[in-house]
Amino acid sequence: MREEKKKGKKIKEKLRARYTQRVSSTSLFFWVLGAISGVCLLMVLLFGVSQWFVLKNTVQQQMSQDLSVRGQTIKERLLPGLPPQFADEEEHARHLSATYGVNVTVLDGEGRVLYSSALEADSFVSDVAKIKAELGEGTEVDRDFSVYQQGNDGVYVCRLEDAQTGANAYLYVTKDVSYMGIVLGEMSIRILFSALFVFVLAFVVAAIVSGFITKPIDEMKDKAKLLARGDFSVNFHGKDYGREMAELAESLNFARDELSKTDGMQKELIANVSHDFKTPLTMIKAYASMIVEISGEDKKKREKHATVIIEEADRLTSLVGDLLDLSKLQSGIAALSKEEFDLSAYTRQAVEKFGYLQETHGYQFIVDIDDGAIVSADKGKIGQVLHNLIGNAVNYTGDDKKVYISLKRGETSAYFSVRDTGKGISKEALNDIWDRYYRSKETHKRPIQGTGLGLSIVRRVLEMHNLKFGVESDLGKGSVFYVDFPCVSEG
Numbered sequence: 001m002r003e004e005k006k007k008g009k010k011i012k013e014k015l016r017a018r019y020t021q022r023v024s025s026t027s028l029f030f031w032v033l034g035a036i037s038g039v040c041l042l043m044v045l046l047f048g049v050s051q052w053f054v055l056k057n058t059v060q061q062q063m064s065q066d067l068s069v070r071g072q073t074i075k076e077r078l079l080p081g082l083p084p085q086f087a088d089e090e091e092h093a094r095h096l097s098a099t100y101g102v103n104v105t106v107l108d109g110e111g112r113v114l115y116s117s118a119l120e121a122d123s124f125v126s127d128v129a130k131i132k133a134e135l136g137e138g139t140e141v142d143r144d145f146s147v148y149q150q151g152n153d154g155v156y157v158c159r160l161e162d163a164q165t166g167a168n169a170y171l172y173v174t175k176d177v178s179y180m181g182i183v184l185g186e187m188s189i190r191i192l193f194s195a196l197f198v199f200v201l202a203f204v205v206a207a208i209v210s211g212f213i214t215k216p217i218d219e220m221k222d223k224a225k226l227l228a229r230g231d232f233s234v235n236f237h238g239k240d241y242g243r244e245m246a247e248l249a250e251s252l253n254f255a256r257d258e259l260s261k262t263d264g265m266q267k268e269l270i271a272n273v274s275h276d277f278k279t280p281l282t283m284i285k286a287y288a289s290m291i292v293e294i295s296g297e298d299k300k301k302r303e304k305h306a307t308v309i310i311e312e313a314d315r316l317t318s319l320v321g322d323l324l325d326l327s328k329l330q331s332g333i334a335a336l337s338k339e340e341f342d343l344s345a346y347t348r349q350a351v352e353k354f355g356y357l358q359e360t361h362g363y364q365f366i367v368d369i370d371d372g373a374i375v376s377a378d379k380g381k382i383g384q385v386l387h388n389l390i391g392n393a394v395n396y397t398g399d400d401k402k403v404y405i406s407l408k409r410g411e412t413s414a415y416f417s418v419r420d421t422g423k424g425i426s427k428e429a430l431n432d433i434w435d436r437y438y439r440s441k442e443t444h445k446r447p448i449q450g451t452g453l454g455l456s457i458v459r460r461v462l463e464m465h466n467l468k469f470g471v472e473s474d475l476g477k478g479s480v481f482y483v484d485f486p487c488v489s490e491g
């Protein structure tokens with residue numbers, strides 16, 4: 001026993017754990033907020049980084065264009081040889097350096113300084129390999145000039161030919177471009193601040209949007225909880241929050257109405273069923289007491305009283321039977337067991353069962369049944385359908401006490417209908433009569449005891465068979481209930 005209890009407890013705990021795992025503890029507000037701010041952050045980052053690269057490229061291009069124009073001009077001014085106004089090449093170089101805001105150096109083929117506007121001789125020797133590589137010397141891409149960056153300097157190099165000796169020489173022009181780093185740094189800070197500002201703005205907007213989205217959902221959730229606890233006065237509002245929310249609110253209001261209707265009908269059914277149980281039980285008790293106290297010795301009276309007891313017991317049995325049938329049908333326990341049978345003969349049998357009412361209550365059954373309608377269906381359940389529909393017609397027909405039953409054969413189907421001449425069914429009630437708990441409020445003297453479950457059994461059985469069925473009613477004139485049975489082709 002103890003072990004079983006322990007096992008049960010373990011299973012319960014497992015189930016609880018599984019359920020709690022499935023429910024996310026993060027509020028929808030934070031999901032939406034996180035998602036929107038995340039996307040904004042990503043966009044701001046992408047934008048910032050791409051802007052930074054564009055800026056860097058532009059500044060570099062600018063520098064390289066500017067330096068190549070200056071280098072080219074200096075080269076053109078150097079090539080014709082030393083102008084007479086300068087004492088030597090070095091003075092000429094210094095003049096060019098001052099004019100174009102650059103350092104001008106000319107190197108021989110080995111990288112030694114021939115003359116320079118700067119003063120550090122020999123310092124370029126080691127650079128000659130780099131210069132040659134930049135110009136692509138000895139390779140297929142032999143360039144006239146090249147511009148590149150080295151440390152804080154932008155460098156322009158090109159080949160010069162010594163006019164007298166024909167030997168190789170290089171023009172080496174440099175310009176301080178450390179301003180580029182400063183500009184880029186400055187711009188990076190600006191981009192970073194703008195990104196931060198945009199992100200904060202996006203976060204605030206995201207918080208407002210998330211609030212806007214989750215507020216009606218929160219409200220609906222709270223109201224749905226109330227509804228689940230049985231408060232049918234709740235009203236779902238959603239029309240101020242867009243079409244989807246309006247539709248959701250509408251559906252929830254519809255569900256509330258349906259639930260409240262079902263709840264009301266359920267209560268009514270319990271009241272009805274209790275009443276229906278109570279009446280025969282009271283009768284049984286009363287007649288049993290009468291047998292004990294009065295009619296015990298009198299055989300005739302005793303039999304009469306015992307018959308009442310038997311009839312009341314039958315009523316109870318049929319009530320319990322209906323309840324059981326419906327719950328089986330609705331829970332899906334009752335499966336169909338189809339067979340081929342003659343519906344014409346079966347309908348006649350069903351009508352005959354009501355034959356006693358002709359003599360006891362003066363009912364007339366006007367029957368028009370075509371022969372040979374063979375169908376494939378669950379015979380027992382179809383019998384129940386015929387019984388309930390004919391029984392209702394008997395209960396609700398008019399004072400003429402006429403009930404019309406017909407089965408008409410078409411080419412492929414047989415059309416069953418049962419018509420009464422009663423008060424008919426109002427348009428509003430037409431849909432509800434098929435519901436499990438619906439029962440007319442009218443206290444109506446019926447020869448056959450009803451439970452309010454008959455038509456829901458009919459509906460469930462016919463739906464299981466996929467049959468077309470329905471009701472047409474004319475207020476004051478009566479109703480026709482019909483079912484269309486597909487026939488099995490003979491031969």
Ligand code: ADP
Pocket residue numbers: 388392393395396397420422423424425433438439440441449450451452453454455456479
């Ligand atoms: P019950 O007849 O026991 O009340 P049913 O499920 O058979 O339960 O019928 C549900 C309701 O449908 C009835 O209470 C009645 O209001 C209405 N109804 C059924 N058949 C007829 C009919 N032939 N004429 C008028 N009303 C009908």
